[in-house]
């Protein structure tokens with residue numbers, strides 16, 4: 649979407665940097681999304697409220713009602729997302745009565761019925777998880793990042809997130825077997841094949857779908873902030889300069905800050921006045 653289209657939305661809290669704009673909308677995302685044009689957003693990255701948890705900070709949704717609550721919102725997201733756009737959903741099912749609840753799995757199935765493709769699942773491995781002891785499980789140090797698309801042919805700029813080859817190159821690529829020197833097609837019929845020898849002498853490789861990032865501990869004014877590296881990584885991977893990034897559950901403004909710093913337009917929606925103000929303040933301070 650061009651910046652012109654964003655101007656049409658005419659919202660009160662428009663923060664402008666050259667031609668890039670950040671809209672920070674106060675309100676319920678279901679209502680606010682209805683005011684956005686069809687196919688107008690290139691990437692949605694968001695972390696919705698957790699089921700039932702954190703009731704003291706903003707109304708939690710019961711795990712049994714989570715899918716029912718979320719589906720009208722994902723329906724609007726499907727409408728506003730551009731055909732080649734991507735939706736990244738940061739979510740993790742909570743434990744209810746000693747078991748992992750299944751609302752995330754149910755949500756995926758229902759979203760597929762709405763027309764979404766469930767393309768991929770990334771894992772956010774939280775590097776700085778606190779130690780702890782529970783009688784029947786270990787500490788939780790990862791969250792899901794589910795990738796949904798409208799069609800199989802979506803925008804993806806893989807070279808933007810390449811990583812250094814690292815020590816792996818020195819060990820694994822040193823002694824190549826005969827299979828390593830030819831394209832080795834997957835024996836399980838996944839369609840994936842690899843020719844390991846192609847990577848000899850290269851400095852950079854494509855990353856895996858596991859993102860190792862520390863949780864954010866510096867932002868004390870909001871209880872559920874994700875690290876800026878998280879939206880930044882997906883913004884680089886799925887958008888280009890001037891594209892539009894949407895976070896319908898903006899919280900402290902992290903996604904908008906990441907988008908703005910990467911010269912993308914952003915739209916953020918936040919229901920709580922206090923967090924809405926905090927987001928505007930953070931965007932202003934961190935994108936000078």
Ligand SMILES: C[S@@+](CC[C@H](N)C(=O)[O-])C[C@H]1O[C@@H](n2cnc3c(N)ncnc32)[C@H](O)[C@@H]1O
Pocket residue numbers: 675676677678694695696697698706870872873874875896897898899900901902903917918919920923
């Ligand atoms: C998990 S937090 C997001 C935190 C954010 N990723 C950050 O880094 O600060 C979810 C946010 O969604 C907001 N929220 C809850 N229901 C909402 C709704 N219906 N519309 C818009 N925002 C909502 C909450 O107030 C909360 O700030």
